[in-house]
Every structure is written in C-alpha cells, then in structure tokens.
C-alpha cells in the first residue's frame with residue numbers, strides 16, 4: 001500500500017519588521033511578543049491535532065529558528081533533529097530591505113510595488129555590499145562566496161530551494177516521516193508553487209499568514225493527496241488578508 005507522509009509548513013511568527021511594515025528579506029530581525037505567542041500557539045495546534053514532527057528544517061534566520069524552537073517546545077518535540085539552510089531563507093529583497101512598504105508603494109506606484117513584491121521573475125534593484133542591510137561578509141553565508149544574492153525574484157528562490165527539497169527533505173518524507181519546515185512568506189510560497197503546480201501568474205495571489213501551520217499529505221511521488229489544511233483556518237484567513245493589505 002502506498003505510504004503517505006505529512007508535511008507541515010509554518011511561516012515564522014510576526015517579526016519586528018513585519019510589525020513596522022518594512023521589507024525584511026535576509027535582514028536577521030527577531031520576533032515580536034505577538035510573534036512569540038503565535039509560535040507557541042502553532043506548537044499547541046500540532047499537539048492538539050496529534051501532528052508530531054519527526055524532523056524540523058529552518059532557514060538561517062532567527063525569526064524562523066526561534067519560531068521552530070517555541071513551537072517544538074509547546075508540542076513537546078524539542079528533541080527531534082533539526083537541519084538549517086540558507087536555501088530556506090526568505091527571498092532576498094535587494095535594495096528594498098529595510099524600506100517601508102507603504103513608502104515604496106507611494107514613491108514608485110502600485111504597479112512597480114506589486115511587480116517587486118509579487119511578480120515571479122522581476123527582482124527588486126540589487127543591494128550594495130556596503131549597505132547597512134547587506135549580508136556581505138556575514139559568516140553564515142561565507143561558503144556562497146560571490147554567489148551571495150544581492151537581490152532575488154521568486155523564480156530565484158525556487159531555483160535555490162527546490163534542490164534542497166529533493167536532496168534533503170524528500171528522503172525523510174519517503175521514509176514516511178512527518179516533516180516540519182519553518183521558514184518565510186516567500187520561501188514557502190516557492191515550495192507551495194512547486195507542490196501544487198501553481199502558474200507563474202497565479203502564485204502572485206498567494207499570501208501566507210505568520211505563525212499558522214498548514215499541512216499536506218503527500219504520496220510516494222511527493223504529490224499532495226490532500227489540499228493544504230491550515231490548523232487554524234480562521235486565524236490563517238485573517239493573517240493572509242493582513243499580509244495582502246500590507247503597503248496599502
């Protein structure tokens with residue numbers, strides 16, 4: 001009988017720059033108190049619904065790592081193995097990192113704002129290496145050398161994330177394990193696009209809430225056999241609407 005496996009995706013809880021409505025990307029900002037509460041609630045939902053991760057994957061950014069730690073503590077699963085990779089990082093927002101979303105929309109207009117924020121293959125302008133919000137020289141990315149991103153579009157995220165999905169995450173799922181990935185709005189949008197075969201145009205409509213886990217059951221070809229299910233649908237709908245409204 002074909003085995004299915006459970007994949008749980010969780011965007012980090014609210015961060016300080018989410019609260020300030022600033023483009024964040026690879027800038028390593030912490031969670032707010034609300035974000036910490038969201039993270040713990042995510043873990044409670046996992047426990048209440050008996051969805052018990054066997055392994056967790058996070059980006060190299062503290063807002064995801066802290067969210068994973070708080071959720072696993074609430075789910076009493078802190079002991080499971082964890083793997084971390086830059087390939088799960090948020091999309092690099094280039095020269096927009098640190099800028100206020102409403103101000104960018106005001107200054108450049110709705111069309112350009114949405115093109116930089118939600119188009120599939122148009123990245124924002126690149127971030128200069130000497131900019132205060134650049135990751136140039138950050139030890140955790142030293143191995144990337146000149147390949148360190150200075151900006152990314154969603155297509156770039158798909159290109160650097162999907163090999164990690166196949167090389168590191170799929171083998172765990174193929175063993176029937178329950179996998180938890182704690183990452184970011186756009187890195188998770190890239191993975192959802194791949195899993196659900198969403199078109200380059202239609203993916204612009206997808207916004208993910210902070211701190212609400214959603215789950216797929218996958219077959220042995222890693223295709224979803226169930227629709228994505230948010231463990232708290234009301235909170236998810238409210239959160240996604242708030243993300244869509246950012247910058248308005």
Ligand SMILES: O=C(O)[C@H](O)COP(=O)(O)O
Nearest residue numbers: 022023024025090117185
């Ligand atoms: O990096 C950021 O600014 C957010 O995490 C994602 O922002 P977005 O929803 O505007 O892409």
